[in-house]
Amino acid sequence: MKFTTMLAGALSLGLTGAAFADAHEPLKVGFVYVGPVGDGGWTYQHDQGRLAVEEEFGDRVETVYQESVPEGADAERVITQMALGGADIIFTTSFGYMDPTNNVAAKFPDVKFEHATGFKREHPNVSTYDARFYEGRAVLGTIAGHLTETDKIGYIASFPIPEVIQGINSTYLHAKKVNPDVEIVVTWAYTWFDPAKEADAARAMIDQGVDVILQHTDSTAPQAAAQEANANGARIFTFGQASDMSAFAPTPRVASIIDNWAPYYIERVGALMDGTYEQTASWGGMPEGEVVIGEITDAVPAEVKAEAEAMIAAITAGEYHPFTGPINKADGSVWLEDGQVAEDGDLLSMDFYVEGIEAEIPN
Amino acid sequence: MDLTAISPTLLVASLMVAATPILLAALGEMVVEKSGVLNLGVEGMMIMGAITGFIAAVETGSPWLGFGAAVIGGAAVALLFGVLTQVLLSNQVATGLALTLFGLGLSSLLGQGYVGIKATSLGRLDFGPLSDIPFFGRVLFGHDPIVYISLLVVVAVWAFLRFTRAGLILRAVGESHEAAHALGYHVRRVRLMAIAFGGACAGLGGAYLSLVRVPQWTEGMTAGAGWIALAIVVFASWRAPRVLLGAYLFGGITVLQLNLQTAGAQVPVELLSAAPYLVTILVLVLISLRAGRSGDAPADLGKPFHASS
Numbered sequence: 001m002k003f004t005t006m007l008a009g010a011l012s013l014g015l016t017g018a019a020f021a022d023a024h025e026p027l028k029v030g031f032v033y034v035g036p037v038g039d040g041g042w043t044y045q046h047d048q049g050r051l052a053v054e055e056e057f058g059d060r061v062e063t064v065y066q067e068s069v070p071e072g073a074d075a076e077r078v079i080t081q082m083a084l085g086g087a088d089i090i091f092t093t094s095f096g097y098m099d100p101t102n103n104v105a106a107k108f109p110d111v112k113f114e115h116a117t118g119f120k121r122e123h124p125n126v127s128t129y130d131a132r133f134y135e136g137r138a139v140l141g142t143i144a145g146h147l148t149e150t151d152k153i154g155y156i157a158s159f160p161i162p163e164v165i166q167g168i169n170s171t172y173l174h175a176k177k178v179n180p181d182v183e184i185v186v187t188w189a190y191t192w193f194d195p196a197k198e199a200d201a202a203r204a205m206i207d208q209g210v211d212v213i214l215q216h217t218d219s220t221a222p223q224a225a226a227q228e229a230n231a232n233g234a235r236i237f238t239f240g241q242a243s244d245m246s247a248f249a250p251t252p253r254v255a256s257i258i259d260n261w262a263p264y265y266i267e268r269v270g271a272l273m274d275g276t277y278e279q280t281a282s283w284g285g286m287p288e289g290e291v292v293i294g295e296i297t298d299a300v301p302a303e304v305k306a307e308a309e310a311m312i313a314a315i316t317a318g319e320y321h322p323f324t325g326p327i328n329k330a331d332g333s334v335w336l337e338d339g340q341v342a343e344d345g346d347l348l349s350m351d352f353y354v355e356g357i358e359a360e361i362p363n
Numbered sequence: 364m365d366l367t368a369i370s371p372t373l374l375v376a377s378l379m380v381a382a383t384p385i386l387l388a389a390l391g392e393m394v395v396e397k398s399g400v401l402n403l404g405v406e407g408m409m410i411m412g413a414i415t416g417f418i419a420a421v422e423t424g425s426p427w428l429g430f431g432a433a434v435i436g437g438a439a440v441a442l443l444f445g446v447l448t449q450v451l452l453s454n455q456v457a458t459g460l461a462l463t464l465f466g467l468g469l470s471s472l473l474g475q476g477y478v479g480i481k482a483t484s485l486g487r488l489d490f491g492p493l494s495d496i497p498f499f500g501r502v503l504f505g506h507d508p509i510v511y512i513s514l515l516v517v518v519a520v521w522a523f524l525r526f527t528r529a530g531l532i533l534r535a536v537g538e539s540h541e542a543a544h545a546l547g548y549h550v551r552r553v554r555l556m557a558i559a560f561g562g563a564c565a566g567l568g569g570a571y572l573s574l575v576r577v578p579q580w581t582e583g584m585t586a587g588a589g590w591i592a593l594a595i596v597v598f599a600s601w602r603a604p605r606v607l608l609g610a611y612l613f614g615g616i617t618v619l620q621l622n623l624q625t626a627g628a629q630v631p632v633e634l635l636s637a638a639p640y641l642v643t644i645l646v647l648v649l650i651s652l653r654a655g656r657s658g659d660a661p662a663d664l665g666k667p668f669h670a671s672s
Contacts, residue, residue, distance in 0.1 A: 038471055038478050038582035067468075068583055154625070190636045192584040195577045197617070200381055204621040207367040207377070220479065226581045227481070240649045247479030362632035 028089035029053060029269055031065040031345070032078055034094035034218075035193040040216035041242040042192065042259070043067065046093045046116075049261030056266045060273065068236055071096025083111045088173045089272055092116065094192065095161050097310040102126055110209035112210040112272060117163055119348055124279055133163060134170035134347070135315045136257035137214075138310050138322035139293050140228065140239050143255055144212045145175030145182050146239050154185045154210035156201045160191050160218050160362045162350040166172030167216055169354045170322045177358060178307075186211055186359055202226060202238075210236045220245050226252035227248035237299070242296040255308070256294030263289055323347065367647075369622045375502045376614075380576055382586075382614025384409070384568040388592035389599070389606045390513075391564025394408050397601060398526060398557035399537035401665040403459030404444055405565050406589025408464020412437040412566025413573035414470040418484040429482065429568050430509065438565015440466055440470045449551050452667050463589070471582040484578050485509065492669045501647075508572050516564065521603035524627040533557060537661035540668040551667050565589065598647035599649050600659065605647060613643040 031050050036059035043195045064087065069078045076098045083104060089112040092101045098118035105113040113126045121128055136208055142151045153175055154172050157164050172184045185208070187201045194217075202222035206229050213236065215222050223245055226236040230252055238248065240256025242362050264282060271277040284290040293312055296305045316319035325336030330353040338341060353361060388405050395402050415436030420429025444462045447453045486495075490504035524530040533553055535543045540550045572588070573580050588651065599605035620635040628635075 009667035025465060036471060037472065040478055040581060124400045125486075183626070185625050188632045188636065190633075191584070191586070191638055195579075195581045195584040196381070196384070196572055196586065196588065197621075200377070200618055201621045201625075202617065204625045207370060208414055208622070208625050212624070219581050219584070220579060221577045221581065221584075224481070225382075229483075230576060245479075282364050359627060360631075 005190070010095040011152060015170040022127070026062040027057075027062045027273055028062055028085075028271065029084075029095045029245045030090040031063065032075065032082065032090065032092045032094075033065060033071060034071065034096070036067050037065075039193055039218050040245060043111065043218065044091070045242050045259045045314060046091075048259055050344045052268075053265045053269050054264035057269065057273070065354060072100070076100035076103055076259050079113075080107070083108040086214040087111060089114065089269065095159070114268060119279065119281075121279065127268075128281070129263075129268075129279045129280070129282040130292040131259055132283060133257060133259070135167040135285045135324055136291045136293055137167045138174045139311050140193075140255060140257055141174030142178055142212055142311060143173035143296070143300055143304060143308050144171065144214060144237070144239075145177065145179035146183060146307075147300065148175075148179065149235070149252070150209045151179065151181045152183050152185055152208075152210045153212040153214065154187065154202075154205035155211065156198060156205075156215040156217055156222055156288070156291065157186050157188050158191065159312055160188065160351075162348055164216050165350045165353070165361065166347055166351045167214075168357070171214055172357055173354055174311075174322065186208040186357070188362060189217050191217065193218045195219040198199055198222050200224040203229075206234060211235060214239050218242060219250065223248040223253050223349065239286055240294055246294065249295065250297035251299045253297070254299045255296040256334075258292040258294050260290055260292050278307070286312065287318060295314045329353070330355055330357055366626050367627065368626045369390060372498050372501045372620060374622060376505060377553070378449060378611065378615040378618045379506060379510050380614075381464045381503075381559060381618045382523070382610045383510055384571045384588055385592045385595065385613060386607060386610035387513050387516065387568035387571065388565040388589055389595045389610055390516055390603065391561035391568075392592055393596045393601055393603065393606055394520060394524075394533070394564075395557050395561035396596060396664055397661055398661040399553050399666065399668070400448065400558060401455045401459065401536035402441070402558060402561060403446055403461025403593065404441070404463070404466065404589075404594050406438075406585055406587070407439050408437045408562045408565035409466075409569035409572070409589045409592075410470045410583070410585045411440045411466045413483075414477070414491075414580060415566070416570025417477060417573040418473065418483055420574055421477060421480055422442075425485055426483055426485045429574055430567060433566040433570030434563045435527055435566070437562040437564070437569065439562070440469075441558050441562020442555065443603050445555045445656045446583045448667070449554050449558070452669060454660075455665050455667070457597070462559075467583060474580050475584060477580045478582075479579070481579060482574055484574055489605075491603075507575055509567070509575065517603050524603070527551070528666045532660060534661070537663055539665050540666070544668070550670070554668075568592070576616055595647070598644055600647075600651040601661065605650060608650075609643055609647050612646055613639050616642050621646050622671030 031213040033043040037047045093115045093116045095117045101115045102122040105126045115128050117130045157196045175182045199221040202225040223238050226238045238252040288302045321341045323342035326338045327336040412433035416429040416433030420426050438469030447458050450453050465546045485507040493504040536553045595609040599609045616639040
């Protein structure tokens with residue numbers, strides 16, 4: 001019996017090796033999600049990317065995913081499980097998976113790991129990818145600055161990480177550009193996904209006179225809260241986050257920032273199949289089609305819409321960078337000289353507000 | 364910082380809305396635990412209530428039928444737990460955890476066609492001129508019916524456990540199922556009824572989330588509310604008035620800290636975010652310390668019972 005087990009083991013090993021060389025066996029692609037696929041936002045979009053990979057490669061890939069994985073020790077267990085389950089490449093799709101991903105990658109040198117929105121690549125099999133959401137926030141900020149009547153725009157923030165701080169700064173700078181009186185109110189939810197808390201945060205803002213709300217959390221609850229307030233006579237505008245959230249259009253949702261991961265996932269899985277895969281640190285934006293602005297509804301005045309579309313065109317063509325000087329830091333010191341464009345490194349480690357935002361960043 | 368931007372009236376009003384789901388779920392769980400059963404599946408029962416209530420409200424257009432369906436949905440999954448633990452004598456802790464996972468999974472399956480849809484919600488009750496009284500009008504007379512029902516349930520549960528014979532039997536079953544059995548009470552039947560009641564309350568709380576507080580269906584929308592309800596039962600040392608206090612404290616500080624942030628209060632945000640947990644635990648622990656040991660856990664909590672043993 002022992003002999004047969006060994007034989008079977010040797011056989012299957014040989015078979016896998018052969019299959020791999022011939023690329024007959026489907027490539028197993030794993031995804032680790034921070035929220036449920038049905039969150040209507042961030043995780044939903046990553047799952048759309050997964051489905052796009054399946055559609056592109058058909059029988060040549062097999063995808064697996066695990067949803068609602070807490071950031072932290074649990075994530076390490078899930079990623080390890082996925083690697084043990086025979087995944088060839090694993091996409092971990094939230095900032096908090098950064099260290100767990102690198103830890104697991106050390107133990108599975110033959111598996112490729114791709115971490116979204118992080119910056120640590122401690123092993124040759126770890127790549128990172130991110131999208132330049134601040135490009136989309138610049139457009140939303142412009143619309144927000146025009147739409148507000150109370151001159152108070154609200155931002156429901158998740159965690160104080162560079163991506164979110166970029167978003168707050170970009171929104172504020174561009175709202176301020178079109179409306180010098182604008183003030184930004186930041187409320188930290190300390191969660192990516194908690195509909196009840198997000199709705200409460202939106203309500204607290206509405207109660208205090210905020211009339212345009214942007215969010216950096218993943219559920220559609222703030223849109224629902226705004227819709228409810230509007231039904232009771234308020235005039236609140238919101239923006240779709242990560243997904244289009246078009247169920248809430250034409251108001252309160254007047255536009256949206258959409259994450260489109262499909263091109264990246266298809267490119268990376270394809271590269272792994274044809275052997276051109278290399279470690280990268282990808283940071284695509286509007287030019288690459290990774291950051292998309294959803295339909296701007298008719299609730300937005302035509303000239304504002306035209307201004308927003310012009311900005312989209314300029315960013316897509318590479319003619320405009322949302323962080324172009326002169327920009328000062330909140331403490332008054334100079335960050336960017338007139339005409340100077342922010343370096344990627346500065347943006348990726350951004351831990352300060354720009355001048356005019358009256359608040360402390362939690363750390 | 365502009366603290367004048369915070370309206371105390373709106374704050375208290377939204378506090379009551381924020382606390383109601385946890386209050387209902389915690390009350391139900393308290394009754395279950397009083398009967399000697401530890402059901403860790405509150406989160407699963409809540410989310411099942413949230414989806415069954417939402418589906419019923421969308422399909423029928425009546426929020427009342429939605430809440431009714433949530434009560435049934437919550438009680439139904441709770442009875443699944445009841446049959447497994449009381450009849451088949453499975454481990455309560457493991458079964459409760461499984462119930463949470465089961466509820467989360469089943470609800471997302473049921474809810475697939477309901478993302479992004481809006482259900483008709485309950486309006487505020489109309490108390491006529493009473494609602495126009497400054498401050499108290501909005502706080503006391505400006506809510507939807509479920510807020511009042513939840514407060515009635517607090518009183519009812521308290522009175523039931525304290526003054527009725529049935530409540531006494533329920534407590535006896537939780538303190539010593541052997542003695543209760545020897546006296547001729549049906550331990551299993553009492554516990555199954557308590558479990559169903561707990562599920563119904565959790566389901567109602569879940570539906571309050573999906574129909575009033577958030578108002579929409581999103582997968583995983585309870586986001587840990589069930590676990591907070593479980594904790595509140597323990598810190599409230601199994602007493603209905605303290606459950607009310609704990610839930611309102613937690614809901615209140617959650618809403619207050621968001622309002623303080625929005626108003627730009629100069630308090631570290633991390634501290635504000637942690638405040639609901641810290642303050643609720645601290646206050647409830649202090650109260651139960653002062654009250655001595657009388658409010659401790661039911662003696663037979665979590666122990667399996669079978670008449671033959």
